[in-house]
Each structure stands twice: as structure tokens, then as C-alpha cells.
Amino acid sequence: MSEIMNIGVDLGGTTTKMALIDDSGKMIDKWAIATNTIDNGSHIADDISASVIKKMKQYNLDRSEVRGIGMGAPGFIDMDTGFVYKAVNIGWENYPLKEELEKLTGLPAIIENDANMAALGEMWLGAGQGAKNLICVTLGTGVGAGIICDGDILHGVSGMAGEIGHITVIPKDGSPCNCGKKGCLETVSSATGIRRLALEALDYNDSESILREIFEQKGDITAEDVFNCTAKGDPLSSAVAEKASYYLGYALGAISIVVNPEKIVIGGGVSHAGATLLDPLNKYFKRFSMPRVSGACTIDIARLGNDAGVIGGAWLSKTKIKQIHTA
Amino acid sequence: MSEIMNIGVDLGGTTTKMALIDDSGKMIDKWAIATNTIDNGSHIADDISASVIKKMKQYNLDRSEVRGIGMGAPGFIDMDTGFVYKAVNIGWENYPLKEELEKLTGLPAIIENDANMAALGEMWLGAGQGAKNLICVTLGTGVGAGIICDGDILHGVSGMAGEIGHITVIPKDGSPCNCGKKGCLETVSSATGIRRLALEALDYNDSESILREIFEQKGDITAEDVFNCTAKGDPLSSAVAEKASYYLGYALGAISIVVNPEKIVIGGGVSHAGATLLDPLNKYFKRFSMPRVSGACTIDIARLGNDAGVIGGAWLSKTKIKQIHTA
Structure with missing residues (x-):
């Protein structure tokens, strides 16, 4: 795989959709995991990170081949800090999502509101x-x-x-x-x-x-x-x-x-x-x-139906994460 | 004068307002000339350019001390090309305003719709x-x-x-x-x-x-x-x-x-x-x-009242014109 990869994550109240998409927009794989909302959503970042690392192993990808993670979450988000002020269905309040994801995966992450992420997906590869x-x-x-x-x-x-x-x-x-x-x-x-x-x-x-x-x-x-x-x-x-x-x-x-x-x-x-x-x-x-x-x-x-979110996440990774990890 | 200067121009149907404003936002001078709409507005760019050059002489400014001209015009404008599709009160139709101003003054120019320019003025130095x-x-x-x-x-x-x-x-x-x-x-x-x-x-x-x-x-x-x-x-x-x-x-x-x-x-x-x-x-x-x-x-x-336009023009010059003429 010569193209650099991006990981799109679309967090929902019951299911979290994920995808591996290269810089050209080709979807290499997509999968979903259950969203575990118990303990105020404190297991979610762990579950997502474990799933990302497992998928990277499956495709023999090291961190220099993955640009980063673009993730959409419901609720009010500060894009600059990747901080989730409040996501009622998830249980998060003042949750440092970007920081957690980066710490757990070793990859740069960027967080966006889920409706906006779907819009970016449709712009990149859909009706827009x-x-x-x-x-x-x-x-x-x-x-x-x-x-x-x-x-x-x-x-x-x-x-x-x-x-x-x-x-x-x-x-x-x-x-x-x-x-x-x-x-x-x-x-x-x-x-x-x-x-x-x-x-x-x-x-x-x-x-x-x-x-x-x-x-x-x-x-x-x-x-x-x-x-x-x-x-x-x-x-x-x-x-x-x-x-x-x-x-x-x-x-x-x-x-x-x-x-x-x-x-x-x-x-x-x-x-x-x-x-x-x-x-x-x-x-x-x-x-x-x-x-x-x-x-x-x-x-x-x-x-793009239900794929709009993960595709928008990959677009965010592709366009907003400039520096690629050199392992 | 150590600060770099900007020229703001606000074209109206009867009067054209102009100002010399430095990068810090200080208004050095403001003046107005009549807008000559005869011959489908074909004298307007000449009149403005002559007035700009005269003012530069008055302040002993050469082109290396003036960043450029930010000009607002009524009507439909293509910002990228500085082309005025139609400005009914002025008489212009498909008029290459940016090109004309640059040719006549030897300064870079940037053109914007007049309502937008007033908004930029209020943002820079006014209520916004x-x-x-x-x-x-x-x-x-x-x-x-x-x-x-x-x-x-x-x-x-x-x-x-x-x-x-x-x-x-x-x-x-x-x-x-x-x-x-x-x-x-x-x-x-x-x-x-x-x-x-x-x-x-x-x-x-x-x-x-x-x-x-x-x-x-x-x-x-x-x-x-x-x-x-x-x-x-x-x-x-x-x-x-x-x-x-x-x-x-x-x-x-x-x-x-x-x-x-x-x-x-x-x-x-x-x-x-x-x-x-x-x-x-x-x-x-x-x-x-x-x-x-x-x-x-x-x-x-x-x-800012009537000054909003020329101040917005100077802001456009200050922020959008990067390369300063080296005479």
C-alpha cells in the first residue's frame, strides 16, 4: 500500500462506525464496534483505540503509514482542543477526547461534530x-x-x-x-x-x-x-x-x-x-x-448513507493533519 | 513614516472616498473626489489613479512604502480577478477594474463589494x-x-x-x-x-x-x-x-x-x-x-459611519497583499 491511510470514526449512541480510507478516497475496510456507554462512556476511547491498533496490525500498517484519526462525535465540541463539552447520549461531560485518542493510539486525532463530518464526507466523495x-x-x-x-x-x-x-x-x-x-x-x-x-x-x-x-x-x-x-x-x-x-x-x-x-x-x-x-x-x-x-x-x-461520517473523518485526517508520524 | 501605508478607496455613484491608512490602522489622510460616470465610467480609474499618485507625492511616498490599494465598488464583482460584471450606477459592465488600477498606479490592487468592505472596516477598527x-x-x-x-x-x-x-x-x-x-x-x-x-x-x-x-x-x-x-x-x-x-x-x-x-x-x-x-x-x-x-x-x-469603506479597503490591502513593491 503506497498511499497514506486515514482512519475515520463515527461515534453513535449504540454503534461506532470505523473505516480505513486512503488519501485518494479509496475505502480499504470498514467495520463497526458497539458503543459502550456504561461508566459515563469512560471505556469508549479505549475500545476505539484497541480496534484501530488491531486493524493496523491486520493490514501491517505502522504509524508512518497512517496520517491520523478523524472522529465525529455528537454534542458540543471545541474543534481546536478536541474537547467534548457535553454529549448526552454518550455520557461525556468535559471529556478530552482528542487527548485520550492520541495517547492511546500514538496517532494524531482531530474531532468534529458528527453532522459536520457527514457534510464533509458528502463533499469529498458524495453528492457534493x-x-x-x-x-x-x-x-x-x-x-x-x-x-x-x-x-x-x-x-x-x-x-x-x-x-x-x-x-x-x-x-x-x-x-x-x-x-x-x-x-x-x-x-x-x-x-x-x-x-x-x-x-x-x-x-x-x-x-x-x-x-x-x-x-x-x-x-x-x-x-x-x-x-x-x-x-x-x-x-x-x-x-x-x-x-x-x-x-x-x-x-x-x-x-x-x-x-x-x-x-x-x-x-x-x-x-x-x-x-x-x-x-x-x-x-x-x-x-x-x-x-x-x-x-x-x-x-x-x-x-453516502451511513458511510458519510467515516468518510468525512478520513477527509479531516487527510486535509488537516499535516505532519505524519515518523516511527 | 516607518509603517507601511495602505490606500482605501470607496467608490460611490457621486463621490469616491479615499484614505491613506498605515498598517497599525492610523488614518494619515482622507479625501474625496467626484465620481465621473460619463462615457460609461471610463474615466473613473484614471481619476482615482491620478489622485492616488498625487497623494503619494504629497507625502513623499514611493511604491516600496505603499502596500497597495483596497477598493470597494457597488455591483457584482469577481474577487479573484477584480472584474466588475455589472455596476449599474457607475456604468460599468464587464470592467477589469483591478487590472486598470494596477496598470495606472503601479500598485497591487484588490477589489471587493462595497457592503463587504464596510463590514471589514467595522471589524478592524469599529463596532466589530x-x-x-x-x-x-x-x-x-x-x-x-x-x-x-x-x-x-x-x-x-x-x-x-x-x-x-x-x-x-x-x-x-x-x-x-x-x-x-x-x-x-x-x-x-x-x-x-x-x-x-x-x-x-x-x-x-x-x-x-x-x-x-x-x-x-x-x-x-x-x-x-x-x-x-x-x-x-x-x-x-x-x-x-x-x-x-x-x-x-x-x-x-x-x-x-x-x-x-x-x-x-x-x-x-x-x-x-x-x-x-x-x-x-x-x-x-x-x-x-x-x-x-x-x-x-x-x-x-x-x-465608523462613512469611513467604514475606506478603512475596510485599507484592511484588505494590509492583510491580502503580501508582496510589497520593491522599486
Whole structure:
């Protein structure tokens, strides 16, 4: 192996994904280990480091052949120090992640927020390839984003840049959000928000609907059901999908005027709706953006799925770790 | 003079402001020349260059003592090439401004959009001093902004980043904007927008008001009248000022979630309202931002007035022009 290697790590609440990726972007191996959150997550760095060292042995890699580790973690992170202020699902509070990883592996490490790392992955090898100004939106339980300007993540003064799920899109009488505000984008365009809008629509409305049939069968519905029924022409579901897309298009219209991106990449569970989401989204995005801004920007579905994080981690290692260990 | 000098130029439709500023930020001299827009602006670069050379002679400066020229121009600019695509008020279309200035003065030049240059000036020596993440909003005839992230202007893929006057704040039944859309921030929070809101309020409402007295005396009112009457406790004016601040706070709340700034600096004619504007603005900004974002950000009035542009130009020269001419 002549190319220098990078290790990407994507820490989740139950599983930690890892990958060995060379400087050219070729994925040599990917694997996962369980995330051990007992004892306030104090075993996690040990487990990851042991797994990294084992994998390096397997491939006969010494430290001069591995640039370093790029790792994404949920929660609030200081990029400069690699310090995790708080990661609720993991149990960390004021945890020196970078320092621990470096001590245990002997490799340089760089830490980033997990949503931002997925954005870097999509920029390097996914739907954002070639773009240096892009927004990667994740539509899952919540709505998050990694914003990349001139090839680098926008962090802002306290690492909060891109928390777009909490932009107010319904200023009056909006639904309560987990954050304490009302009418946040997350309340209408996340998987949870879309489910809520659909349940409300079923409640307010007596019309026949295949979505209602699913609800009566399963006792519940998901955002996926809403988009599936929309694709089948169900009017009630279409109205819900339209509403979710309207607010997302409204917010992305405003955001695009602020940062003027070349590409908006939509990921997360809701993005599996594909064209059923993109078609109305494009319509509202154009309405609320500006011609010179929307004309320079395309909206695409994310391509890397669950690999986006580890690929972004490898990109961080490749581009931010300059000095290679000389053993 | 031992410090290296920089020349800041701020091109306006009627006047071109210029200044000689040293690397420490000390303003040695400032002056202005008329902007000659006849013949599609083809004399402007000659006039500026002649004025620069004359000023250098006056101070006995040779080219080894002047780093270069940082110049702001209205319109759409390619920063890399210093090419002005279109500057309607000036008459330029596809004009190689950087090349012309460099040829005529023998000094390196760097060109930036004028709103962005004012933002850089406020960052260097004005209300944004010390902040590396800030937004400078200009509330004048329109609403514009220069957004600075990590110390550098955010341009976006086509130089449109920060055109925040065209963020939609009234999605339904908003007033028409010059841009062709409806309900843009500019229609309610610019000087023009505030005047329109006030005229509408006078029309819909028969109540006594000192604003109405001014209107009956002068036959017109300005945004300044609205804020003056608000400061005097006039209820009709207060309602208008509150509305303009509400929408500005709403937009800045969203923008702050996108870029997480340390400082928002408000400039332009409307900013002379001071606390009469800042008090309601802060209230709505906090409502529509997030605690971790608004808590890290203060809103201040711009300090440099008309000098912001030339100071920003000198900053561009100081920080972006590395190689000094060796005559």
C-alpha cells in the first residue's frame, strides 16, 4: 500500500462506525464496534483505540503509514482542543477526547461534530463532490445541517452554526419544539414533525385516505408512510408532504441567501422519499430564494448513507493533519 | 513614516472616498473626489489613479512604502480577478477594474463589494473590533449585509452571500420588492420600507399623532421621523418601529442560527435611531434565535459611519497583499 491511510470514526449512541480510507478516497475496510456507554462512556476511547491498533496490525500498517484519526462525535465540541463539552447520549461531560485518542493510539486525532463530518464526507466523495460551498441537511428525528463555505465547515463563535432545525418558520401559533421555542423548522420538516402533521391531518379530516388505512392497521404512521402514500397519489398525504416541503423550502431559501451555496444535499431518513420530496422542495426553494442564488444551486439527495461520517473523518485526517508520524 | 501605508478607496455613484491608512490602522489622510460616470465610467480609474499618485507625492511616498490599494465598488464583482460584471450606477459592465488600477498606479490592487468592505472596516477598527465572526447590516434605501466568518468575508459560490434584504419575512401577502419577489426584509426594515409602513399606518388610522403633524407639515415623512416620534412616545410611530424591528429581529434570528456570529453591527441611516431601534430589535432577536446563539452575540450600532469603506479597503490591502513593491 503506497498511499497514506486515514482512519475515520463515527461515534453513535449504540454503534461506532470505523473505516480505513486512503488519501485518494479509496475505502480499504470498514467495520463497526458497539458503543459502550456504561461508566459515563469512560471505556469508549479505549475500545476505539484497541480496534484501530488491531486493524493496523491486520493490514501491517505502522504509524508512518497512517496520517491520523478523524472522529465525529455528537454534542458540543471545541474543534481546536478536541474537547467534548457535553454529549448526552454518550455520557461525556468535559471529556478530552482528542487527548485520550492520541495517547492511546500514538496517532494524531482531530474531532468534529458528527453532522459536520457527514457534510464533509458528502463533499469529498458524495453528492457534493466538486462543490466548495454546500449545505448538507439531515432530515431525521430532528433537522440538522453542516454548512461548508470555501471548503471548510462553518463553526461560528460557539460551534452552533448550522443548527437550522431551530430556525422559526411559523412565527405565530407554531407547535412547541424540544428546544423550548415554538414553530421551529424541526416541528414540521423532520420525520417526527411530518408524522405529527399527518396525525393532525387525519384527525381534522374525515376523508378516505390510504394513509388512514395504514394508521388503522398499524395504530401509527411514519414520515415514510406519508411519502409512500404521496407517491401513490393519496391527497391527504400529498397535502402533508407539501406542507413539510413548503417550510423546508422557505428555510433553505433564506439560508441560501445568507451563504450562497452551490449545492444543497439532503440526507437522513426522510431523504429516501427522493423526488416525492425534491419536486415540491425545489418549487418552494426557488420561490423563497433569489434567482441569482437558486440559479447557482442544485438540491440533491445524499449518496453516502451511513458511510458519510467515516468518510468525512478520513477527509479531516487527510486535509488537516499535516505532519505524519515518523516511527 | 516607518509603517507601511495602505490606500482605501470607496467608490460611490457621486463621490469616491479615499484614505491613506498605515498598517497599525492610523488614518494619515482622507479625501474625496467626484465620481465621473460619463462615457460609461471610463474615466473613473484614471481619476482615482491620478489622485492616488498625487497623494503619494504629497507625502513623499514611493511604491516600496505603499502596500497597495483596497477598493470597494457597488455591483457584482469577481474577487479573484477584480472584474466588475455589472455596476449599474457607475456604468460599468464587464470592467477589469483591478487590472486598470494596477496598470495606472503601479500598485497591487484588490477589489471587493462595497457592503463587504464596510463590514471589514467595522471589524478592524469599529463596532466589530476583536470579533472574527460578525454580521454588518446596512439599513439604508435597501437592506444589505457583509458576513464575516473566521475573519474573512463570506462570498458564496456566485458572490451573493449576505444579500439578506431579500430574505422573505412575510411569506403571504407581503408588499412587492424591487427584486420581483414579495415580502422581502427590505420591504419592511429599510428606510424606504419603514416610510411605507408609516404612510400605511397614517392612512388606516385616524388617531392623533405627532407623526401625522409632521406629515401634514412636510407632505411626507422619513424613517428618521418615525424613530424621532417613537422616542417622544408617539404610539402610532412606536407601532411602526416595533413592526420594522420585529421583522429585522426575525431575519437576524434565523441568520444567527446559520452563522453563529459574535457580533451584529447595524449601520446605515436607520441605525441613527440607536436604542429606539436596538431595544425592540434585541427583544425579537432573542425570541427567534436560540439561547446558545443569542447569548454569544451582541448587537451594536456601527461606529465608523462613512469611513467604514475606506478603512475596510485599507484592511484588505494590509492583510491580502503580501508582496510589497520593491522599486
